[in-house]
Amino acid sequence: MRTGRSPIRVLVIGGGIGGLCLAQGLRQAGVDVQVYERDESADGRRQGYRLRISPEGEAALLACLPAPLARLLAATANTRDDSGLVAYDEQLVEQWAPHFDDPRAGLDDKIDAVDRVTLRRILLAGLDEVVHFGKNFQRLERTADGRVTAYFEDGTEAAGDVLVAADGTNSRVRAQLRPQDVPQDLGIRTIFSRIPRAEAIAAGLPPALQDRFSYVIGTDGHHLGLMPMLFRERPSQAAARLWPQARLVDSDDYYMSVFNVHQQDLGIGDEEFFALSGEELCALVVDRTKAWHPDLREIFAFALPETTFAVPLRATRPVRAWETGPVVPLGDAVHAMPPSGGVGANTAVRDAQALSGLLAAVDRGERELAGAVAEYQEAMVGYATEGVEMSLRIAQWSIKTAEA
Numbered sequence: 001m002r003t004g005r006s007p008i009r010v011l012v013i014g015g016g017i018g019g020l021c022l023a024q025g026l027r028q029a030g031v032d033v034q035v036y037e038r039d040e041s042a043d044g045r046r047q048g049y050r051l052r053i054s055p056e057g058e059a060a061l062l063a064c065l066p067a068p069l070a071r072l073l074a075a076t077a078n079t080r081d082d083s084g085l086v087a088y089d090e091q092l093v094e095q096w097a098p099h100f101d102d103p104r105a106g107l108d109d110k111i112d113a114v115d116r117v118t119l120r121r122i123l124l125a126g127l128d129e130v131v132h133f134g135k136n137f138q139r140l141e142r143t144a145d146g147r148v149t150a151y152f153e154d155g156t157e158a159a160g161d162v163l164v165a166a167d168g169t170n171s172r173v174r175a176q177l178r179p180q181d182v183p184q185d186l187g188i189r190t191i192f193s194r195i196p197r198a199e200a201i202a203a204g205l206p207p208a209l210q211d212r213f214s215y216v217i218g219t220d221g222h223h224l225g226l227m228p229m230l231f232r233e234r235p236s237q238a239a240a241r242l243w244p245q246a247r248l249v250d251s252d253d254y255y256m257s258v259f260n261v262h263q264q265d266l267g268i269g270d271e272e273f274f275a276l277s278g279e280e281l282c283a284l285v286v287d288r289t290k291a292w293h294p295d296l297r298e299i300f301a302f303a304l305p306e307t308t309f310a311v312p313l314r315a316t317r318p319v320r321a322w323e324t325g326p327v328v329p330l331g332d333a334v335h336a337m338p339p340s341g342g343v344g345a346n347t348a349v350r351d352a353q354a355l356s357g358l359l360a361a362v363d364r365g366e367r368e369l370a371g372a373v374a375e376y377q378e379a380m381v382g383y384a385t386e387g388v389e390m391s392l393r394i395a396q397w398s399i400k401t402a403e404a
Contacts, residue, residue, distance in 0.1 A: 008363050011160035013137045018331035018348030019166030020123035025064035025356030031363045036135035050229040050256035052342030058111045060353035075238040078113035079230040090218040090292040125246040137172050148326045163327045171333035183314035183336040187263045191310050197253040199302040204295045225258040278305035313338040319384045321377035335384035340394040347387040
C-alpha cells in the first residue's frame with residue numbers, strides 16, 4: 001500500500017457522470033488523472049435524458065467543476081418550477097405524492113435538473129487529454145510496489161497508484177475482485193423514452209402535467225413518470241458565452257418518460273423483451289396504456305423510437321466497503337439503485353467530491369492512501385445506503401399505491 005509524498009496517478013475506469021466529475025475535481029486540485037471509457041465517443045451511450053439534481057448533488061458538482069463550467073451547467077439547467085412532484089391514477093385523479101424539501105428552491109441559479117447529454121459534455125470539457133475513449137477494461141493486476149495496472153481489450157495497458165472503479169452497475173472491476181457482489185434484480189423493467197414537449201402539449205397533455213414532474217400510478221400495475229426538461233438557455237448559446245470548447249448540442253424542450261412494468265406482467269421473457277426495437281417498445285407502451293385517460297394515452301404516439309430503450313431495475317443491498325487498497329469503488333459499481341427519485345447520479349457525484357478531496361490530500365503528502373481510502377469508504381457506505389433505501393422507498397410508494 002503506497003505511502004509517501006510523491007505525486008500520485010489516478011486511473012478512472014468509466015467515463016460516466018461519477019467518473020468524469022471525479023476527474024474534474026482531481027484536475028482542479030492538480031492531481032494526475034486519466035479516464036478510460038469503453039464508448040467510442042462522447043455520444044456513445046444511452047442512459048436516460050433528464051436528471052434531477054438534489055441539493056447534495058448540486059453542491060458536489062459545483063465543488064468539482066471549474067467556475068465557468070459551473071456557470072454553464074446552471075445556465076443550461078431546467079427552468080425551476082416550485083410546484084414539485086404530482087401524482088395521478090391513469091384516469092387523472094390526483095393521488096398523494098411525497099414532497100422533496102429544497103433549501104435553494106426559487107433561486108435564479110438553482111440547478112434543479114439537467115439534460116444528461118449536456119451534463120456529460122460539460123463534464124468532458126477541458127479533459128481532452130485526460131479521457132481516452134474506446135478503452136474496454138479487461139482486467140487489473142496489483143504490483144509488488146502497491147501500484148495497479150489496468151489492461152484493455154485493444155491490447156493497451158495503463159499503470160497508476162490508484163484505480164477507481166467507476167464502470168457502472170455491470171462493473172468489470174467489481175466482477176474481477178468481488179464477484180459475489182451482484183446487484184439484486186428488483187423484477188421491474190423500465191422503458192425510457194423522450195417525448196418532444198411541443199407535440200405532447202399539442203396532443204392534449206393537461207396543463208397540470210406540463211411543467212412539473214408528474215407520476216401516473218395505474219391501477220393496472222403500470223407506472224409512468226413524465227419529467228419536463230425546459231432549458232433556461234439554449235446550450236450552444238450558453239457555451240458560446242461561457243466555454244465555447246464545450247461543444248454543446250442544442251435540444252428542444254422535452255419530457256423524459258419512464259414507463260415501469262413488472263417483469264411477471266410483461267407476458268414475454270427478458271431475452272425477447274430486451275431485443276425489442278425502439279419502435280416495438282413504443283408500441284408496447286401504447287398498447288399497455290390504451291385504457292388510460294385519452295390525454296395521457298395520446299402523448300405516447302409522439303415518443304421518439306430512436307431514443308427509446310429498456311433496462312432492468314437493480315439495487316445493491318447492503319452497500320459494502322471494498323478492501324482498503326489501491327482499487328476504490330465509485331457510483332453504481334458499488335451502490336446501484338433504481339432511478340426513482342434521481343438518487344443514483346447524485347450519490348455518484350457525492351462520491352466524486354469526497355474522493356477527489358481525499359486523493360488530493362494524498363497527492364500533497366498530507367494523507368496516507370490507506371487512511372484516505374478507508375475514510376472515503378466509511379462515509380460512502382453511510383450516505384449510499386441512505387440513497388439506496390430512499391430510491392427503494394419511492395419505488396415502493398408507487399407500487400403499494402397501485403396495489404392498494
